[in-house]
Amino acid sequence: MGADVTGPRERYRAQVRAEIKQRAWEQLATTGVSALSLKAIAEQLGMSGPALYRYFASRDELITALIRDAYRSLADALRTAADAGADVAGLAHTVRAWALDDPQRYLLIWGTPVPGYHAPDDTTAISAEIMATVVDAYRRRDVQPSGRRIEAHLDDHRGWAGDPTVPAAALRQALAFWTRVHGVLSLELAGHFADMGFDPALLFDDEIDDLLGR
Amino acid sequence: MGADVTGPRERYRAQVRAEIKQRAWEQLATTGVSALSLKAIAEQLGMSGPALYRYFASRDELITALIRDAYRSLADALRTAADAGADVAGLAHTVRAWALDDPQRYLLIWGTPVPGYHAPDDTTAISAEIMATVVDAYRRRDVQPSGRRIEAHLDDHRGWAGDPTVPAAALRQALAFWTRVHGVLSLELAGHFADMGFDPALLFDDEIDDLLGR
DNA sequence: TCGCATGAGTTAGACCCTATAACTTCAGGG
DNA sequence: CCCTGAAGTTATAGGGTCTAACTCATGCGA
Known part of the structure; x- marks a missing residue:
């Protein structure tokens, strides 16, 4: 690896930013995003209130950074699984394990959005990368056309898929993958399953089996 | 209908409570639950701040009342549809129409929960009523056993279903109904579909068709 | 090596919010 | 008809975000 060309100023800055995010994740896991407090984080780090604004211009900017990291984390997990040869079912279980590992991290991305908030461009780029990983897995499965309405419709609206050679059937399956998983x-x-007594893992497996036509 | 035996005191009180909830729903629709402000509601009603606490003991209690009303509203919509002869697909479209009618109301029930918050018993009762409506619809369809693992498992964990004569296959289908719809x-x-260009209604219909084995 | 520009941190404070306490006012019900 | 209690008020404590104005020290260019 090449030597770090950044001076001590920037290195310190990056380290403090990382520490802030670390504390933010700890708070998030226990209190949820709505109760995330910059002041509390600052005090945990031994600095007082407004000092944090040197590192993140606002609460929204910190949360945006967390969202970005969450997307990145999931994209990496899926990419790693795919590279290790995981099929569609394997990717589904990767997503579930990633979600259960830190439920608030999952909810930060796929939970209730704040009206008016719009994700920055680079997170939508990571989101596209995530989608591409799933689409690729279906491509390798060589899915057959189903002749369903949605398939023709997706053929006409495939801008989000990047590669124009992807079969519409794979696009449909990839979308179904996400709706089933979520x-x-x-x-x-x-x-919502908490007091019902059954094991959600079995329900999840059942849905994935159905998705694969098993 | 019998004459209202409540005096003017209680009648006024009920009316103000209703007005508060009305304003709360308006705020919710535009700002989301995290930005719901009791103070703002009070000022809209021409009273100042703390007066609201005569009617709702806390912000949480107001939100709980909203959640209860949201559950009630969905339960009524489904019951009405079922009484009008709607089948499973009809119920699914009823849920979707109800959700699109006020997305924040949907998210209030099924969106990100606040860690630590536990819904009061009567909302779980309404929730059971909602589930029963869907289970009944599947009962009328006379679903065949699938032999899947989850079915036997649900047969052993059917406490949430109330009626012990419901076939396990119907329980499985009713659960799948909710996971597909959600x-x-x-x-x-x-x-998450906003920038993709396709019509989510077609994706929804496709999932429901698949659910019905079509 | 020296000096200073710049960035890190501070306190004060404006402004939002929830919630409680102590008070006044008024009207419904005995 | 009176008086109790409910409805509303202001004041205040305490928590939060974020800006402004300041001090301090350190790393970088000359």
Whole structure:
């Protein structure tokens, strides 16, 4: 690895920013994003209130950084799994494990959005990378056209897919992958299965099996 | 209908409570629950700040009342549809229409939960009523056992279903109904399809068709 | 090596919010 | 008809975000 060309000023700055995010994740895991407090983080770091604004211009900017890191984390997890040969079911389980590992991190991305907030461009780029990983997995499966309405419709609206050679059937399957995965996970992580007694993992597996035509 | 036995005191009180909730829903629709402000509501009603606490003991209690009303509203919509002869697909479209009618109301129930918050018992009762409506619709369809693992598992964990004569296959289908419906709706309402260009309604219909084995 | 520009941190304070306490006012019900 | 209690008020404590104005020290260019 090449020597770091940044001076001590910037190195210190990057380290403090990382420490702030670390504390933010700890708070998030226990209190949720709505109760995330810059003041509390600052005091944990031994500095007082406004000092934090040297590192993040606002609460929104800190949260945006966390969202970006969350997307990056999921993209890496999926990429790693895919590179290790995971098929569609393997990717689904990767997503579930990633979500259960830190439910608030999952909810930060896929939970209730704040009206008016718009994600920055680079997170949508990572989001596209995530989608591409799933689409690729379906491509390798050589999915057959289904003749369904949605498939023709997606053929006409494939801008989000990047590569124009992807079969529309793969696009449909990739979308279904996400709706199925989130269907179980969003209910599970929001606690709606909590008092029902059954094991959500079995429900998840069942949905994935169905998705694969098994 | 019998004459109202409540005096003017209680009648006025009920009316003010209703007015507060009305304003709360308006705020919610535009700002989301995290920015719901009791002070702002009070000022809209021409009273100042603390007066609101005569009617709701805390912000949480107001939100709880809103959650209860949201559950009630969905339960009524589904019951009405079922009484009018709607099948499973009809119920699914009822849920979607209800969700799109006020996305923040949907998210209030199925969006990110506040860690530590626990819904009061009567909302879980309404929730059970909602589930029962869907289970009944599947019962009328006479669903066949699938032999899947989850089905046997649900047979052993059917406490949430009330009626012990419901076939396990219907329980499985009813759960799948909700995971499918929420899978599309949670992504759609959180805006994740916003820049993709396709019509989420077609994706929703496709998932429901698949759910019905079509 | 020296000096200073710049960045890190401070306190004070404006402004938002929830919530409680202590008070006044008024009207419904015994 | 009176008086109790409910409805509303202001004051205040305490928490939060964020800006402004300041001090201090350090790393960088000359």
